[in-house]
Amino acid sequence: MNASPSFNVCSQITPSGRGAVAVIAIHGDLAGVTIDECLQTPSGNPLSSRKNQDIAYGIWKSTGEDLVVSKRGEKHFEIHCHGGTTASQAIIGSLNARGFTEIPAAEFSAQFQDFWNVSTQLALTQATTPQTASFLLRLVTQLPNQIQQIRNLLTSHELSVAAAHIQSMLNWSKFGKHLTTPRTVVLCGQPNVGKSSLVNAMSGFQRAIVHDIAGTTRDVVSQAIAIDGWPVTVKDTAGLRNSDNPIEIQGIAQAKAQILNSDLTICVFDVNELRQSERAEIVTQTKPDLVVLNKIDLLFPNRQVHDISNGQLPTVQTSVITKKGIRELIKMIGTQLVPELPGKSQAYPVTADQHQRLKEALDCINQKSPATLNQALERLG
Ligand SMILES: Nc1nc2c(ncn2[C@@H]2O[C@H](COP(=O)(O)OP(=O)(O)OP(=O)(O)O)[C@@H](O)[C@H]2O)c(=O)[nH]1
Ligand SMILES: [Mg+2]
Numbered sequence: 001m002n003a004s005p006s007f008n009v010c011s012q013i014t015p016s017g018r019g020a021v022a023v024i025a026i027h028g029d030l031a032g033v034t035i036d037e038c039l040q041t042p043s044g045n046p047l048s049s050r051k052n053q054d055i056a057y058g059i060w061k062s063t064g065e066d067l068v069v070s071k072r073g074e075k076h077f078e079i080h081c082h083g084g085t086t087a088s089q090a091i092i093g094s095l096n097a098r099g100f101t102e103i104p105a106a107e108f109s110a111q112f113q114d115f116w117n118v119s120t121q122l123a124l125t126q127a128t129t130p131q132t133a134s135f136l137l138r139l140v141t142q143l144p145n146q147i148q149q150i151r152n153l154l155t156s157h158e159l160s161v162a163a164a165h166i167q168s169m170l171n172w173s174k175f176g177k178h179l180t181t182p183r184t185v186v187l188c189g190q191p192n193v194g195k196s197s198l199v200n201a202m203s204g205f206q207r208a209i210v211h212d213i214a215g216t217t218r219d220v221v222s223q224a225i226a227i228d229g230w231p232v233t234v235k236d237t238a239g240l241r242n243s244d245n246p247i248e249i250q251g252i253a254q255a256k257a258q259i260l261n262s263d264l265t266i267c268v269f270d271v272n273e274l275r276q277s278e279r280a281e282i283v284t285q286t287k288p289d290l291v292v293l294n295k296i297d298l299l300f301p302n303r304q305v306h307d308i309s310n311g312q313l314p315t316v317q318t319s320v321i322t323k324k325g326i327r328e329l330i331k332m333i334g335t336q337l338v339p340e341l342p343g344k345s346q347a348y349p350v351t352a353d354q355h356q357r358l359k360e361a362l363d364c365i366n367q368k369s370p371a372t373l374n375q376a377l378e379r380l381g
Contacts, residue, residue, distance in 0.1 A: 011108035131229030146347035172348030189268035191239025228334030
């Protein structure tokens with residue numbers, strides 16, 4: 001909040017013309033009196049004298065526009081009007097006439113809005129499941145509060161406590177990042193074992209082409225799904241085998257690249273495939289986190305299921321035909337991807353920017369000099 005006291009500014013903080021609702025933020029000494037004079041509320045009660053976060057419905061007198069105004073602070077209000085440009089431009093015109101200067105949204109945000117609150121709200125708009133949205137919603141207030149506590153600790157020179165707080169937040173960075181970025185699960189294995197069929201079974205519809213000809217999948221097929229409420233991209237890959245077909249060779253190379261970048265690799269085998277040395281080679285090549293023995297419905301009579309990893313890897317038996325083991329597989333993927341949840345009072349970064357700022361602040365604190373202490377406070381904003 002570093003503008004001069006007499007400076008009155010306004011800015012449309014939602015993208016121009018895109019949403020159903022446009023939000024115009026106003027800030028300055030004249031903000032309260034302007035809202036009271038321009039907004040006709042049904043009760044006639046002025047919004048400026050109410051408490052922060054209160055809202056008022058009404059009509060913007062000069063334009064006849066129905067809208068909602070929210071009081072964000074003594075000098076800070078947000079006007080929510082119809083989306084599109086006509087309504088917002090008319091309101092901004094009336095604010096200009098009352099001495100408010102229009103500034104770009106980025107400038108407004110940098111000067112008058114809390115970085116931690118705004119960036120977490122932005123992340124919230126990118127949530128794709130109700131579960132991730134509820135985690136992010138909690139952080140919209142929790143994260144700025146935690147940062148304020150750290151600022152207080154720094155100003156009272158409790159450096160090691162502040163550093164421990166930041167470190168505990170950073171420990172959950174990966175969890176925070178994956179509230180908006182899906183985790184990647186790769187299914188790999190020999191051709192024809194049922195990888196594409198399993199992806200379809202987990203997605204609930206026929207996304208990938210399934211065929212009894214080995215080598216059906218040539219490309220990496222990605223499917224966005226939610227597992228236990230967490231957004232996941234499942235990647236179906238080409239069957240791994242020695243091939244002289246150039247397209248298949250490329251598909252196999254892509255499969256290997258996907259495995260390297262995955263959060264979880266699942267190796268699928270046909271339960272009746274007995275060539276132990278080939279199986280062992282695939283496990284060595286792909287280093288899976290989970291093994292699936294598929295086509296359990298076709299298990300030959302009196303044949304025992306072979307344990308591929310000698311008890312080293314979690315293993316689940318499935319059948320895409322009878323659906324046996326599919327739920328168990330999904331549950332196991334969820335547990336492996338998110339083995340632990342942060343405590344309710346734990347705040348953590350959810351964007352790369354937030355993570356970076358915390359990391360830099362921690363580095364500055366660890367240098368333990370007055371100059372770097374100021375730098376740490378700067379990084380915390
Ligand atoms: N009986 C039975 N058949 C299955 C099962 N899973 C897959 N299949 C069949 O096995 C064949 C191969 O399935 P895909 O899903 O195409 O196998 P894939 O591993 O993706 O094969 P590639 O793409 O060639 O690597 C198809 O005919 C499927 O219908 C299963 O659990 N039981
Ligand atoms: Mg396939």
